[in-house]
Amino acid sequence: MLNFSKIKILRDLIKNNQNISLYLSDKECDIEDVIEYSYDLQTGNYINLMGNEEFYNRKKKHGAEIAKIIESLGGTDILEVGIGEAITLSEVASNLQARRFYGFDISFSRLLCAKKYLEKRGITTELFGADLNNIPLADNSLDVVYTHHSIEPNFGNEKQILDELLRITKRYLILIEPIYELATGEVKKHMEKHRYCRGLLDYLKQANVRILDCRPFHEDQLNKLNPSTLIIVEKNNISGHSVKSLVPYFVSPISKRRLFVQKGSLFCPDDGYLYPIINGIPYLLKSKAILASKFLDY
Secondary structure (H helix, E strand, C coil), X not given: CCCHHHHHHHHHXXXXXXXXXXXXXXXXXXXXXXXXXXXXXXXXXXXXXXXXXXXXXXXXXXXXXXXXHHHHHCCCEEEEECCCCCXXXXXXXXXXXXXXXXXXXXXHHHHHHHHHHHHHCCCCEEEEECEXXXXXXXXXXXXXXXXXXXXXXXXXXXXXXXXXXXXXXXXEEEXXXXXXXXXXXXXXXXXXXXXXXXXXXXXXXHCCEEEEEEEXXXXXXXXXXXXXEEEEEEECCCCCXXXXXXXXXXXXXXXXXXXXXXXXXXXXXXXXXXXEEECCEEEXXXXXXXXXXXXXXX
16 A cells, blocks of 8 residues: 555646656556556546547447447356446447446546446446456356456556456456557557556467457557457356356455355455445455454454
């Protein structure tokens, strides 16, 4: 957790449109702190951008493209990883019917922003706070899991994140990310400078999955140094999972044992950790867990 003096510096950097991720990376901060503070302090920026007609039309087009891909794959339970302010999920959901949507983010401020935006648009989504490295969902929970530049800032944690995404996915994982292995020299330099993810495609080629598609996602990108590649993978050996018909449920990110609603919070009796539900949003980060092994005794 960053101290108050660093938070004051970050607020000044934001006001001056400086890259706070680069600043924090140079200070040897924990990657979770870097991402959480970077995005939390920028909450609302993307919602404001939706007022720009060109930006809105791009997001609408990209959301429709993702929805078309998901529809071709099938499935009921859909998760967006790193939902941010829900500007992508809202466009995906508006193009799909009879689905259950889920979304998580590490920033609680962004989750509150997403909740308000989705409610305004009449889109029902189950939101929760989580860290990509320790996702609080049971194995094989969701039919389709997709990312949209949410793995991007997690350099060094790529394998752990992909393992988690494949663990919670029943069938399909869709990545829309910058892919270092396919990038030009100029883009690679940009990714190295900003400490963006690397090795995603190489890892998937060695994992127990089938790569169904791998191609540029769209050409009309705002930042040509940050191109999106679409990768669709299908898990192998998935038949016979007893959880196939179950509605996804939360587990402790520490033990992966089931969480139960108790006294307005989520509690895991197996490991003794407690997680708050704030404004209707469960906040299930491992780093924010409250040890309360005797919670039910009082």
